[in-house]
Amino acid sequence: MTKPSPFVLDSTLIPTNPGCYLFKDKNDKIIYIGKAKNLRKRVKSYFLKNNKSPKTASLVKHIQSVETRIVGSETEALILENTLIKKHQPKYNILLRDDKNFLYLRITKEDLPKMEITRRLINDGSTYIGPRTSAKSFRNTIAFCQKFFGAKMVDAKKDNYVAKMLQKTLSDDEYKTNIKRMIRFLRGDNQDVIKELQTQMMQFAQDRNFEAAAKTRDLITSIQGSTQKQIIEFEQTVSRDVIGLVRQHNTAYFVRMMFRNGKFVDQSEIKISAPEFEEDSVVLGQFLQQFYTYVDSFPKEILLPFVPNSDTELNEFLSATKNNSINIKQEVPYQGDKLKVVELAQKNAENFAKKSAITKLTQNENFTKALPQLAEKLNLKAINRMECYDISHFAGQQTVASQIVFLNGKPAKNEYRRYKIQTLKPGEIDDFQSMREVLGRRFSAFKNKPTSEQKDTTTFKTPTTKAEKQALLEFGDKIFSQELGWPSMTNFEEENFDEEKYKFLAAYNKKGEIMGRIKLKIFPPQMAEIEGIVVKKNQRGKGLGTQLIQKISQKVLEDGIKKLFVVPDVSAEIFYTKLGFKVNQKPLKKIQKYIKEMSETYPETNTIWKSYEWKIKLPPKEISKNPDLIVIDGGKGQLSAVLETLKEYQNLPLDISTQIIALAKQEEEVFRGKFINGELQFEQINIPNTSAASLLLQRIRDEAHRFAISFNRNLRAKKMVKSALDEVPGIGGVTKKKLLQTIGSVSAIQNADDETLLKIVNRKQLDSLRKNL
Numbered sequence: 001m002t003k004p005s006p007f008v009l010d011s012t013l014i015p016t017n018p019g020c021y022l023f024k025d026k027n028d029k030i031i032y033i034g035k036a037k038n039l040r041k042r043v044k045s046y047f048l049k050n051n052k053s054p055k056t057a058s059l060v061k062h063i064q065s066v067e068t069r070i071v072g073s074e075t076e077a078l079i080l081e082n083t084l085i086k087k088h089q090p091k092y093n094i095l096l097r098d099d100k101n102f103l104y105l106r107i108t109k110e111d112l113p114k115m116e117i118t119r120r121l122i123n124d125g126s127t128y129i130g131p132r133t134s135a136k137s138f139r140n141t142i143a144f145c146q147k148f149f150g151a152k153m154v155d156a157k158k159d160n161y162v163a164k165m166l167q168k169t170l171s172d173d174e175y176k177t178n179i180k181r182m183i184r185f186l187r188g189d190n191q192d193v194i195k196e197l198q199t200q201m202m203q204f205a206q207d208r209n210f211e212a213a214a215k216t217r218d219l220i221t222s223i224q225g226s227t228q229k230q231i232i233e234f235e236q237t238v239s240r241d242v243i244g245l246v247r248q249h250n251t252a253y254f255v256r257m258m259f260r261n262g263k264f265v266d267q268s269e270i271k272i273s274a275p276e277f278e279e280d281s282v283v284l285g286q287f288l289q290q291f292y293t294y295v296d297s298f299p300k301e302i303l304l305p306f307v308p309n310s311d312t313e314l315n316e317f318l319s320a321t322k323n324n325s326i327n328i329k330q331e332v333p334y335q336g337d338k339l340k341v342v343e344l345a346q347k348n349a350e351n352f353a354k355k356s357a358i359t360k361l362t363q364n365e366n367f368t369k370a371l372p373q374l375a376e377k378l379n380l381k382a383i384n385r386m387e388c389y390d391i392s393h394f395a396g397q398q399t400v401a402s403q404i405v406f407l408n409g410k411p412a413k414n415e416y417r418r419y420k421i422q423t424l425k426p427g428e429i430d431d432f433q434s435m436r437e438v439l440g441r442r443f444s445a446f447k448n449k450p451t452s453e454q455k456d457t458t459t460f461k462t463p464t465t466k467a468e469k470q471a472l473l474e475f476g477d478k479i480f481s482q483e484l485g486w487p488s489m490t491n492f493e494e495e496n497f498d499e500e501k502y503k504f505l506a507a508y509n510k511k512g513e514i515m516g517r518i519k520l521k522i523f524p525p526q527m528a529e530i531e532g533i534v535v536k537k538n539q540r541g542k543g544l545g546t547q548l549i550q551k552i553s554q555k556v557l558e559d560g561i562k563k564l565f566v567v568p569d570v571s572a573e574i575f576y577t578k579l580g581f582k583v584n585q586k587p588l589k590k591i592q593k594y595i596k597e598m599s600e601t602y603p604e605t606n607t608i609w610k611s612y613e614w615k616i617k618l619p620p621k622e623i624s625k626n627p628d629l630i631v632i633d634g635g636k637g638q639l640s641a642v643l644e645t646l647k648e649y650q651n652l653p654l655d656i657s658t659q660i661i662a663l664a665k666q667e668e669e670v671f672r673g674k675f676i677n678g679e680l681q682f683e684q685i686n687i688p689n690t691s692a693a694s695l696l697l698q699r700i701r702d703e704a705h706r707f708a709i710s711f712n713r714n715l716r717a718k719k720m721v722k723s724a725l726d727e728v729p730g731i732g733g734v735t736k737k738k739l740l741q742t743i744g745s746v747s748a749i750q751n752a753d754d755e756t757l758l759k760i761v762n763r764k765q766l767d768s769l770r771k772n773l
Contacts, residue, residue, distance in 0.1 A: 007063050009047045014040040015070055018077045020084060022067040023059070023092075031062055032092040035081040039068050056277050059092050075316040082289055082317070094252070094286040095273040103138050104130035104296065105186070108154065112172060113179050115142060116154040121294065128296040129186045132268060141186070149182040150175060187260060187297060238262065241299040244345030245284060246353045250275055252283050253353040256291070257345050258299070269352045284308040292318055301329045303342050354698070370692035371409050374629075377687050378672075380658065383628045384408055388700040389442075390633040391434045392708035396427040398715040401438040402708035406700050418711045432641035435632065439642045443649055457510045458544075460551045462503075469497050472506055475514045476534045503528065505552040507544055515539045518548040520556065520564070523590065528556055530566040546579060553616045565613040567595055570606045581612040626653035633701050635664040636671055636682055643673045643680060661685065663701050668694060725749075730768040735761060749773065 014021075021043050023032040036042030046060055071077050085093050106118045109125035117138055121128055132138055145151040146159065150170045153159050170178065181196065197216055204213035244255040252274040258266040270291060274283045285308035292298070292314070308314075308330070318326040333339040375383045386406040393399035398420075405415035423437045424430055463469045473496075496502065503520040516535035520528040533545050553564060565587070568576050587595075591611050599609040632638050639662035646656050654660070657674040664671070670685040687694045725736045725746065738760050743749050749757070750773055757766050 006061075007065070009044065009066065011040055011044045014043050014066070014068060016040045017070045018072070018074050019068055019070040020077055020080050022069070022084070023063045024065045024067065025062050026064045028065070030088045030090050032059060032090050033081060033084045033088065035074075035077040037074050037077075039070070043068075059275070059277060075320055078289065078317045079320055082293065085290075092275045092277075093273075094275070094278060094283055094290075103132045103135060104128045105132075105138060105141065106154075107151075107179065107183060112152075112175055114152050114154045115145065117142070121296075127183055129183075130296055131294045132266070145182050145186075149178040149185075151179060151182055238301060239297075239299040240301045240303060242303045242341050242345045243284070243287075243305065244342070244347070244349035245280070245287075245305055246346070246349040247274060247280065247283065248353055251353075251356075252287070253349050253356065254287055254291075255345050255348040255352055257341065257348070259341075267348065271356070279309070281307060281309040285314075288314050289317055298326055298328055301331060303338055303345075304330060304332050305342055305346055307332055354695075355702075370696040373691065374687075374693035374696060377685060377693055378629070378658065378661070380628065385625075385627050386629045386631060386700055387442075387627040388631040388633065388704040389435065389438055390701070390704035390708045391421075391431045391438075392705075392712040393421075393429065394712060396424075396429040398712050399424055399429075399434055400708055400711045400715065401434060402704050402711065403438070403442065404700055404704040404707055406696075409696060411703060416707060418707070420715075431634065432637055435634070435638050435641045436645045439630075440645050443646060443652060458515065458547075459508050460505055460548070461508070462505055462555075463497070468506075469504075471514060472504060472517055475506075475517060476519075476532070479534050479536070502531075503552060503556055505548060505555065507548060516544045516548055518545075518552050520552060522556075522561070523588075523594075526560060526562045527588070527591070528561045528564055529594075530564055545575065549579065557616050557618075561616065563613055563615050565591065565611045567598065567610065568608055568612055570608060573608060573612075576612050576614075579614065581614045584611050584613045587611040587613070628654070628659065630654070630660045631697060631700055631704075632660065632662040633665075633704055634662055635669075636662065636673075638662055639671055639673050639682070640680055643675070647675060663697050665701075668698060670694075670697065725773070728768055728772045730765045731761075735765065746773065 016038050018035075018037050019039050020033060020035050021039055022030050023034075025031050034042065043066060046056065046063075069080060071080055085095065089095055104118050104121060105128070106116050107113050107127040107129070108116075109127070113127075117135075118128075142151075142153070142158075146153075201213050201216040204216060238259075239261070240259040242257040242259065244257075246253045250273060252272040254270045254272065256268045256270065257264060258268075270287070272283065272287055272290075274286075284304065284306065288302070288308055298318070314330065315327055318328070331338070333342055371383050375381065384407065388404045388406075390402050390404075391399065392402070401419040401421060403417035403419070405412045407415070419438050419441065421434045421437055423433060463472050497504065501522055503522065504517060506517040507515045509515055514536070516533070516539060518533045519531045521531045522528050530549070533548060535544050535548075549564070553561075564581075565584075566572075566576055566581060568581075595609050595611060599607070632642055639660070642660060643656055646652060646660075658672065660672070662671045663669075668687075668689045670687050672683045672685060673680050674683065675681075687697070725731050725739065731739075739749055739757075742760055743752055743756070749769065754766060757769065761769065
């Protein structure tokens with residue numbers, strides 16, 4: 001195959017008018033589209049020998065022909081260029097990759113407007129809020145709008161949260177008013193909404209409608225809470241967008257921060273394909289032209305990190321494409337709050353680029369390569385289980401911690417844990433103490449754990465010989481007679497060991513002594529009752545009862561038994577509920593009959609005459625719960641707190657000097673600590689920030705941070721929305737929910753008669769309601 005000869009430009013064939021030029025390759029495929037005020041001058045510049053950078057040269061060597069299209073003005077050239085780029089998606093052009101993923105909240109134009117998420121902007125008279133790049137964010141927005149404004153969805157099946165906070169059905173006029181409030185709120189005009197609600201709240205109070213006033217107050221608090229996640233806000237109430245830009249290889253990462261009425265309301269993250277030969281100013285100019293064609297409402301100002309190549313053309317371009325006069329001021333700030341927020345947008349763009357790099361690694365399954373790399377850097381044999389811990393609080397309130405687990409480099413979300421910090425007073429801030437508490441709780445089981453030489457070897461087996469069965473019978477009889485005063489029943493009867501009716505399992509120590517046993521009564525075809533668990537007194541509290549249930553359940557599962565039930569003694573109820581046994585209010589008829597007969601036979605016992613049931617599951621694949629590496633989110637201070645705590649623990653399943661590291665946020669520095677002659681000395685591990693090993697550490701740290709913050713926010717949100725019922729002793733969450741669902745409101749509960757309330761609460765709870773509500 002012959003190589004095509006280099007293209008030679010005849011510039012006399014290129015017009016001098018404004019317009020667009022299209023470069024094509026040997027296959028007549030468009031590889032680049034540009035615009036120019038003077039087409040000849042611009043096209044000719046690509047082929048000048050002394051004005052050709054290596055990056056431009058990589059484009060030019062593929063050019064085999066040039067096509068031009070003439071227009072009447074620069075603005076028309078800009079519009080044509082944008083249209084052609086979207087249509088042909090040339091290889092070397094700057095391309096908005098995420099435009100197909102842009103999401104809008106569409107609020108329909110009808111008498112009673114409704115909401116839906118859409119990817120298309122249609123000129124149908126509807127109101128469009130967007131674009132957004134996060135589907136999760138929009139789902140949260142919809143839930144908020146449904147709860148607090150009563151807004152409905154186009155698809156009625158998705159009306160999951162409508163008016164949950166309103167606790168009433170809205171009239172048509174009230175609904176329309178709320179939709180108008182909602183649109184203003186979504187566009188950042190929450191101050192007007194809050195003022196209107198405050199006026200309404202005062203009117204309710206004057207009318208002595210205190211229930212409605214309280215609900216309106218809660219709504220105001222929730223709206224204010226949803227907009228208090230500010231890092232910075234402007235004194236001037238001007239609508240602004242702030243743009244951050246970071247480039248890596250052939251990709252540009254943009255962050256758009258939206259400020260409306262001076263407050264931060266939203267952030268979008270957008271990727272653009274940007275060939276390396278293009279200057280930053282060109283990339284920024286192309287982004288502004290392409291992105292703002294998708295925007296529903298324009299800011300008055302756009303703050304930029306530097307001047308784009310087409311800053312004077314943007315207003316003309318948008319005015320022409322939107323058929324509306326648009327005047328946006330573009331500014332590159334050099335001081336004050338404006339500069340600070342541009343720097344913040346730049347930092348967010350850097351985080352977006354880093355996050356994308358981590359995602360790319362995950363998609364390529366390169367974290368399996370990162371694990372051996374990380375193990376080598378830390379001189380560890382292997383890393384299969386990683387755990388990461390982070391602390392989160394809001395001004396010392398609701399301090400919480402997260403435990404994140406990665407197995408073989410991937411998140412194991414079923415292993416995630418959340419902790420409420422218990423050793424700090426409300427308002428107290430102490431991340432070091434919080435870390436001490438969390439890691440102490442994580443390894444509390446190892447604090448006084450015996451060494452492997454001290455452990456008994458426990459074996460579990462079903463008695464088969466008559467002697468084994470008699471010993472099992474005597475073991476249970478001895479404990480029952482000594483502790484409960486029951487009469488002796490040691491007469492051996494083979495029928496009690498009929499495997500069609502009963503199943504036994506015993507736990508033996510290494511001396512062959514019985515430490516505990518369990519007995520099941522079979523209820524064919526798929527159920528069995530735990531008729532009794534007996535554990536030797538000195539073995540209680542060590543998990544032996546749980547082990548007996550787990551072991552025997554796997555044995556009977558093979559026989560077709562799929563569910564265990566128990567009719568527990570009052571003292572044993574907590575044990576079974578912790579294992580996952582739940583009351584079945586409508587058990588099988590034969591179980592109901594059995595429980596009734598038992599209650600009539602033994603009426604004086606402390607038994608709870610209900611069926612607590614548990615579905616047997618296959619055991620999970622054995623995975624070591626002992627971490628190969630623990631990552632602490634923080635620096636030397638947090639690491640020191642953890643190591644000082646754990647050094648007092650005996651027989652930990654890891655070496656605290658090699659398998660616990662701290663990851664400091666500022667420079668992604670990694671530290672380890674070791675006690676030498678009683679003094680803690682730190683070692684910094686050199687792991688390049690861009691390496692797969694470092695990205696893996698950053699990812700688990702960021703996940704721990706996300707998980708901790710979400711838990712803290714959830715707790716704060718629950719605290720914000722409270723009811724007078726929360727202060728009534730004896731009324732728990734379930735009862736509160738039943739009362740509100742059945743009767744409707746606190747005032748309605750106050751006015752309800754005893755007969756109505758006693759259908760939901762008991763007499764003691766009723767007395768508490770009357771006294772405290």
